[in-house]
Amino acid sequence: MQPHIPEYTAALGEQDFLLSATIRRPGAEQAKSFLTQGAYSSGLTLRDDYQFVEYDTKLGYYKVSQLPFPDTPFWHLYKMKPAVAQTVPELLNDYFLGACSISTIYQTVCNIDIQRHDYLIQIRTPEPNILLQQQLATFVYNKLQQWQGNCPNN
């Protein structure tokens, strides 16, 4: 990964898989509709027991959980400051950075869905790489184009 994205954190050595991608190809319109349903907005508006908020001063995003930090097993990352009266933007990627959890292997792992043309790419990577999500999605998209060309009949 690092030759393609130098900032990428490879925490556990070269034998570890630090990025996985779940790829769907529902079409551009449907992919967009997946990302405009207000998913994960309850953390941004502090509903459904989301009440614990931490601001990461180094990385500049908000962490929200239903349980107190640092013992919570699940938390969400937001670009915007969570508040009861917060307005939820239409597109998921304009306010949400990822859904994270404790991982036995990588300490923390986060998931985020990103659209690239008619693909819906779900990136799964350790939290330190979450701000690289757009580059990672582009990397995966470029790989898909390359893999299409690998097939003799394409």
Added chain:
Amino acid sequence: MAPGCLAVLYFICPPTFTGPSGATLAILLAMALETKLMRILTHCCAWSLLFTLSSCSEVFADFERIQLGNQQYCIPKEYRPYQYGRTSRVFSFAGADTDNRPASLIVQFQGP
């Protein structure tokens, strides 16, 4: 010799013989093998074998062919490609419900 050649072709690259074009090829080959021109047949069989081997070389290659939508992807096995079924049920964004999503593909990328 002739049935043996056909059998070799079939077992070396089964996918070639599974579609309509494969079936047609198999029938034509079988018809040709019925004629008396053994030398021509031998050449034909050899060329067919060579062609089949080259066209299905991916069977021996280090990648997997995966269909996503109407597009095929030949993915190196180092990425550990794995595909869900077309009607697999997966968790929705909200995490509370499930819904039917289009077939999906999972790949993994190594570290540095």
